[in-house]
Amino acid sequence: MISLISELWAFMRVRKKFWLLPILVVLxxxxxxxxxxxxxxxxxxxxxxx
Amino acid sequence: xxxxxxISALYHDxxxxxxxxxxxxxxxxxxxxxxxxxxxRFPEHAIAYVLEEAGATFDQVDHVVxxxxxxxxxxxxxxxxxxxxxxxxxxxxxxxxxxxxxxLFLKDFLLKEFRKQxxxxxxxxxxxxxHHYSHAAxxxxxxxxxxxxxxxxxxxxxxxxxxxxxxxxNTLTIEKEMHFPHSLGLxxxxxxxxxxxxxxxxxxxxxxxxxxxxPKYHDLILDKVIDLKEDGSFRLDQQYFNYATGLTMTNHxxxxxxxxxxxxxxxxxxxxxxxxxxxxxxxxxxxVVMRLTRALAAEYGxxxxxxxxxxxxxxxxxxxxxxxxxFENIWIQPASGDAGGALGAAQAxxxxxxxxxxTVQKRDAMKGSYLGPAFDQTQxxxxxxxxxxxxxxxxxxxxxxxxxxxxxxxxxxxxxQGRMEFGPRALGGRSILGDPRSDKTQKLLNLxxxxxxxxxxxAPSVLAENVSDWxxxxxxxxxxxxxxxxxxxxxxxxxxxxxxxxxxxxxxVKRSEVPAITHVxxxxxxxxxxxxxNPAYHDVISAFAVRTGCPMVVNTSFNVRGEPxxxxxxxxxxxxxxxxxxxLVIGNCVLRKPDQPEALKTDYKNRYELx
Numbered sequence: 001m002i003s004l005i006s007e008l009w010a011f012m013r014v015r016k017k018f019w020l021l022p023i024l025v026v027l028x029x030x031x032x033x034x035x036x037x038x039x040x041x042x043x044x045x046x047x048x049x050x
Numbered sequence: 051x052x053x054x055x056x057i058s059a060l061y062h063d064x065x066x067x068x069x070x071x072x073x074x075x076x077x078x079x080x081x082x083x084x085x086x087x088x089x090x091r092f093p094e095h096a097i098a099y100v101l102e103e104a105g106a107t108f109d110q111v112d113h114v115v116x117x118x119x120x121x122x123x124x125x126x127x128x129x130x131x132x133x134x135x136x137x138x139x140x141x142x143x144x145x146x147x148x149x150x151x152x153x154l155f156l157k158d159f160l161l162k163e164f165r166k167q168x169x170x171x172x173x174x175x176x177x178x179x180x181h182h183y184s185h186a187a188x189x190x191x192x193x194x195x196x197x198x199x200x201x202x203x204x205x206x207x208x209x210x211x212x213x214x215x216x217x218x219x220n221t222l223t224i225e226k227e228m229h230f231p232h233s234l235g236l237x238x239x240x241x242x243x244x245x246x247x248x249x250x251x252x253x254x255x256x257x258x259x260x261x262x263x264x265p266k267y268h269d270l271i272l273d274k275v276i277d278l279k280e281d282g283s284f285r286l287d288q289q290y291f292n293y294a295t296g297l298t299m300t301n302h303x304x305x306x307x308x309x310x311x312x313x314x315x316x317x318x319x320x321x322x323x324x325x326x327x328x329x330x331x332x333x334x335x336x337x338v339v340m341r342l343t344r345a346l347a348a349e350y351g352x353x354x355x356x357x358x359x360x361x362x363x364x365x366x367x368x369x370x371x372x373x374x375x376x377f378e379n380i381w382i383q384p385a386s387g388d389a390g391g392a393l394g395a396a397q398a399x400x401x402x403x404x405x406x407x408x409t410v411q412k413r414d415a416m417k418g419s420y421l422g423p424a425f426d427q428t429q430x431x432x433x434x435x436x437x438x439x440x441x442x443x444x445x446x447x448x449x450x451x452x453x454x455x456x457x458x459x460x461x462x463x464x465x466x467q468g469r470m471e472f473g474p475r476a477l478g479g480r481s482i483l484g485d486p487r488s489d490k491t492q493k494l495l496n497l498x499x500x501x502x503x504x505x506x507x508x509a510p511s512v513l514a515e516n517v518s519d520w521x522x523x524x525x526x527x528x529x530x531x532x533x534x535x536x537x538x539x540x541x542x543x544x545x546x547x548x549x550x551x552x553x554x555x556x557x558x559v560k561r562s563e564v565p566a567i568t569h570v571x572x573x574x575x576x577x578x579x580x581x582x583x584n585p586a587y588h589d590v591i592s593a594f595a596v597r598t599g600c601p602m603v604v605n606t607s608f609n610v611r612g613e614p615x616x617x618x619x620x621x622x623x624x625x626x627x628x629x630x631x632x633x634l635v636i637g638n639c640v641l642r643k644p645d646q647p648e649a650l651k652t653d654y655k656n657r658y659e660l661x
Contacts, residue, residue: 003157
């Protein structure tokens with residue numbers, strides 16, 4: 001995971017595409033949710049609400 | 051000794067290729083081993099095979115090169131979704147979990163796989179080549195040219211959809227690119243989808259269907275869909291397409307433009323409309339390719355052209371480029387699809403990154419594309435015995451004579467000799483052969499052996515020394531990637547009534563002395579057979595010519611519709627028993643259908659998902 005983050009950082013620097021950073025952060029958070037929820041990214045919210 | 055392993059995987063057509071000190075040792079597609087067509091999974095079987103062929107183990111591999119750059123592809127996806135948000139959300143929702151779980155972690159995944167085989171595998175031994183650079187390298191480095199213009203055309207890689215590179219000696223430099231979503235490959239695929247065929251595999255059916263139609267929609271496509279410039283560069287009007295962010299290739303505006311909805315393959319038959327659509331997109335594709343090649347020839351003044359990428363498998367367009375003469379010489383990578391990217395990635399490493407010199411080979415460095423596994427006589431007999439096959443072992447001359455006799459009697463012969471081909475074409479290593487003179491052959495092979503649509507044409511394998519006696523073609527076409535017309539003397543003139551026939555009805559008209567390989571427009575997809583690259587194949591065609599005066603045979607790949615080409619003697623025997631082939635020749639073993647136990651005949655037709 002650390003290596004992926006450092007690669008993405010290096011990638012954004014080389015390609016000068018720092019505007020991708022917020023998208024990647026949000027996607028990363030979703031990724032964590034997917035892993036935690038084992039399938040659906042929405043499931044944790046449903047449990048919180050109901 | 052330096053070993054470089056090239057890999058293409060995880061999109062479609064996984065493959066592995068191995069170089070030893072720059073020489074191509076072996077290359078194979080994963081689908082041949084797993085028996086799953088276009089298998090995209092990590093090519094573990096193909097890797098095991100190429101290493102075995104080199105007599106090496108994984109710890110001896112110096113570099114592994116992956117054929118494209120996943121992060122660049124991810125960037126393209128994100129930017130495309132951003133540019134079109136909120137449209138495309140359904141596609142985004144499907145794509146992102148796959149990327150977040152798997153594809154972003156490709157490097158870790160690959161390292162893990164390699165470390166299973168060699169614990170000490172270092173991250174710096176794994177490199178990534180750009181998709182179109184891999185294609186360009188696979189087209190230039192094995193070519194017989196010291197200097198060439200390299201044109202790659204395909205669907206899409208990272209951003210590039212087509213590129214122009216200049217190769218000199220061991221250097222290869224990309225000069226210019228066209229970027230997603232403007233893509234000739236995707237345009238062709240959009241029409242493949244529209245005519246009801248499978249994208250990424252049905253394109254050659256569209257090409258085969260084209261001669262039955264007239265290009266009525268050529269001007270409409272040029273007016274509305276594609277803005278084509280004089281130099282062959284173009285822009286696609288995205289209002290007609292849905293591939294950038296949707297789940298289909300085309301949308302309702304596209305259907306409205308041509309006047310019919312997308313054909314449903316299960317419930318709707320092909321009509322003259324679909325043939326006209328196929329003819330139109332084929333003619334537009336040819337126009338784009340011709341404008342590109344003419345402009346490149348004028349711009350660079352180099353007489354040699356190399357082609358690769360999926361569009362380079364469009365042999366009708368290739369034939370036109372060849373005849374056009376803007377370039378004196380043209381060489382096309384036989385594994386032009388993504389599988390060939392594995393080879394290109396490895397060669398890019400060797401010549402471009404490591405700066406190793408390149409020796410130009412007289413014909414080319416592909417060894418006839420016979421780069422897959424071979425089986426010796428003992429292995430073949432053991433395999434056939436375990437299958438319960440009944441066979442006789444002939445000497446070499448007897449084997450050639452048996453096959454030629456069967457062909458001369460209009461039989462269908464399974465031909466399994468030497469190493470398997472790399473690339474989508476069977477070139478006389480894993481082929482089904484037939485008699486081109488017979489007017490029954492095309493229907494027999496299509497409906498009873500290959501179980502595929504009756505309109506699909508067959509290709510001839512012709513002795514290289516006789517090619518111009520039969521076809522309007524000079525020079526070599528060893529990889530079946532050029533189309534040429536049958537010469538006038540060998541044609542049979544059509545009556546007025548026959549000329550008035552439309553579409554598929556034309557199929558039943560005898561068009562030449564070799565009707566099985568003559569398409570309705572008198573064209574044929576040529577393979578020239580050379581004694582030095584495939585002597586056994588050359589000998590069997592020569593023997594057939596002695597019996598019949600015809601120096602060619604029908605050559606189609608050894609498989610049924612939807613099945614990967616056979617790899618092992620067992621695969622060949624099962625295919626033989628499941629179809630109406632009359633004879634199977636594997637090495638020196640000759641198998642005749644009537645001799646085989648009835649119980650071994652199987653229902654093969656429905657075993658594979660249709661393509």
